[in-house]
Amino acid sequence: MVRVCAALGSNAPDARARLAAARDALRAEFAELRCSSAYRSADRNGRGAPYLNAVVAFDTALAPDELRGRFRALEAAAGRLRDGSGEVALDIDLLLYGDRVGAGPPSLPHPDVLGAPHVLAPLAALAPALRHPVTGESMADAWARRPSDWPVPEDLGTL
Secondary structure (H helix, E strand, C coil): EEEEEEEECCCCHHHHHHHHHHHHHHHHHCCCCCCCCCEEEEEECCCCCCEEEEEEEEEEEEEEEEEEEEHHHHHHHCCCCCCCCCCCCCCEEEECCCCCEEEECCCEEHHHHCCCCCHHHHHHCCCCCCEEECCCEEEEEEHHHCCCCCCCCEEECCC
């Protein structure tokens, strides 16, 4: 078994319900799943509505490509279209797969772990002592040293 972390995101009008449904579907398969609070942040491309994001962590024996398949099926069931329209019904990204490092697909660790506040904030809150497999830095320390111009996502509490 390996510990994985995945990001959930949506900017649909019912984003909170979509994230909760994705969390529940994952929890049905991965019983010991833990979930961060929901966080609101602006669309980083400036084209769409604000996003709600969360991070989940669980143990699995599935390979990264199998997880990606599960995630894509959940996205499709939620109505995800990859048409560039700006609204994202549901996005699920594999962030960390144990200590695995590689170009992928998927690329591990996901570049947004240290490169995006909407990922790092909930990840640091959920697993502050978790260490980045490349830098060795804890998620709490990475959040503490984030760039000063990063917007701080709004913590909306339990998903």
